[in-house]
Amino acid sequence: MSRTLLDKLWDAHEIRVDDDGTSLLWVDRHLVHEGSHHAFAKLAERGMPVARPELTFAVADHYAPTRGREAVADPAIAKMLERLERNTAAHGIALFGLRDPRQGIVHVLGPEQGLTLPGLLVTCGDSHTSTHGAFGALAFGIGATQVAHVLATQTIWQRRPKAMRIRVEGALGPGVTAKDIALHWIARLGTSGATGHAVEYAGSAVRALSMEGRMTLCNLSIEGGARFGLIAPDDTTLAYVADRPFAPRGAEFEAARADWAGLASDADARFDREVEIDAAEIAPTVTWGTTPEQALPITGRIPDPGALDGGRAEAARAALDYMGLTPGAPLEEIAVDRVFLGSCTNARIEDLRAAAAILKGRHARVPGIVSPGSMLVRAQAEAEGLDRVFTDAGLEWVGAGCSMCVGMNGDTVAPGERCASSTNRNFRGRQGKGARTHLMSPVMVAAAAVTGRLTDARTLMEERA
Ligand SMILES: CC(C)[C@H](C(=O)O)[C@@H](O)C(=O)O
Ligand code: SF4
CATH class of the missing domain: 3.30.499.10 (Aconitase, domain 3)
Structure with missing residues (x-):
């Protein structure tokens, strides 16, 4: 049976399906930021370890001061940053902390470090985790209780969303960017226009976007109600991913590339909803x-x-x-x-x-x-x-x-x-x-x-x- 990219990613991560139709999914990468302290506290209450600390990566971003980093002046902010340091150190989790030269916003850093790769399932306690779907990864934001669940089990219960495809065909005009595609479709369909769906972006205008542009587009999926944004990986994706610090190398990269080649919706795959946009009609x-x-x-x-x-x-x-x-x-x-x-x-x-x-x-x-x-x-x-x-x-x-x-x-x-x-x-x-x-x-x-x-x-x- 023909499958969408969403189906392929979902099936590859599904461990079991509950009677009510909810799936238990394996999580390949779990990204956490300062907001994870509730989840760590839940683990501490029950004396539980982090199941797979080597698949968990922490980042200081929401509270990161943008100036005067040597000595954080605000005690409340310093406390948030210290908590993250303490929790990650206690569980042996890698931290891209405030003074790490690689520090940055979790949705910028993940892809930049090659932690985000095609075919992976990525979760983070943050709604804009949809960003990582730009690589053909199944990526979605989760709540604090779910963060604790992933920390404790490296799995997540999730209901399979419906599949929606937004095709943007043609060429964007000068001064028109991925951000404009996103604001355009959200203005047209509304902030709950894609609720309950995973949005796969396709069409010549999407193929022509750089990875940066694709990330912008997938990032905003959540503002249109979709928790998942997806773009099938292609040469642009491979060129971005190659040689990133956490990306596979040599023979492993070649093997991965062969796997990734299958990460696209089948030609006759059926979507629950399809939307067409003419790129030429989009203005800044x-x-x-x-x-x-x-x-x-x-x-x-x-x-x-x-x-x-x-x-x-x-x-x-x-x-x-x-x-x-x-x-x-x-x-x-x-x-x-x-x-x-x-x-x-x-x-x-x-x-x-x-x-x-x-x-x-x-x-x-x-x-x-x-x-x-x-x-x-x-x-x-x-x-x-x-x-x-x-x-x-x-x-x-x-x-x-x-x-x-x-x-x-x-x-x-x-x-x-x-x-x-x-x-x-x-x-x-x-x-x-x-x-x-x-x-x-x-x-x-x-x-x-x-x-x-x-x-x-x-x-x-x-x-x-
Ligand atoms: C604070 C954080 C959990 C929140 C989110 O979930 O997205 C924030 O990043 C945002 O953009 O509103
Ligand atoms: S939208 Fe992005 S940059 Fe803004 S608070 Fe959320 S994660 Fe941070």
Whole structure:
């Protein structure tokens, strides 16, 4: 029988199926961050060891200070970091800690280190674990109780999701990126548009994306309701994976490559749902509201809630009130107070290069910080001189971590301030109490920095050409 990529990955990891249809799955890689302390405490309560510490990898990211790392000033943050150190040391788990030159956001670091590989099952107590599906891995976020279960057993109970395919065909226009594909489909289908499904991304526009772009796309799957994003591995994937520190080498790599070749949906595989998108129709997209589905092409205007249907009208009214925006105003006229370039969505080397290309030789009208996704991305960017482009423009170049994406490390947007952000969530208060977030791609963040308002990056690109 023909199978989808999801079926193949699921079947390869299924140990048994319960009477209620839930599957027990083997976990190849378990990634943990500071939030894992609840799970470690559960283990301690019952005096249980970690079943497979060598398959567990820990990262300091959510609370990682982006400045002053030598001596962490905030005692609450220091405590979170120390807990992670203590728990991982007690169980013999490898830790990419604050002072490790490889430290970074878990969803940037995993792939970068070659911990994430095609065909593996990857879990992490974090909703954006869908990112790793870009490699053709079965990757999903789990809750605190499930983290304890994986630590104790290296397995996870999970219900098989339905299979959905989003095909993006054709070529993306200049200045249009993977982030725009994601915001576009979420705006079209809604934040629960893919609930209960694993989304496999396919089509020529997806094949043409770099691994960085594919990770951005899979990262945002969860914002459209899907806990799983998937892309079949191909030559782009192999080229990225080869020679990564934890990736197989030599004969083992060749054997793996042969296995990975089968990781694609069969030509006649049936999906529960199929969506087609024409790449040429996607514009640089920005959010205007407080959920990722409240997004529009930058050339648009703030919608009139009166013109929307019932539930959406009310949500739009509330969002515009919080965001301090008026219906009918052109998006390009919205002034921002600051910019943030960072997060597991868009802080990889390619993202920084794209933003730097806009900022080179220009000045930012508003303050902002650039936080690379990992310290290795940071080092690479510095080797390429990108840090100078950012600092010459007037932006602050800081260390790696979740930073202003969620503000847990103290990097926040002030109440009422408006931020152009390369992150994935624009919820109320996400970047700080009363903070107003507009989600967009790195090039669009750079363009907003240059003009001090939401800006179509394509106009700045044309000026250059
Ligand atoms: C804090 C963490 C568990 C959370 C998540 O699950 O995604 C965070 O990373 C986020 O992006 O909101
Ligand atoms: S960068 Fe943001 S979205 Fe990503 S894991 Fe950290 S807090 Fe979550």
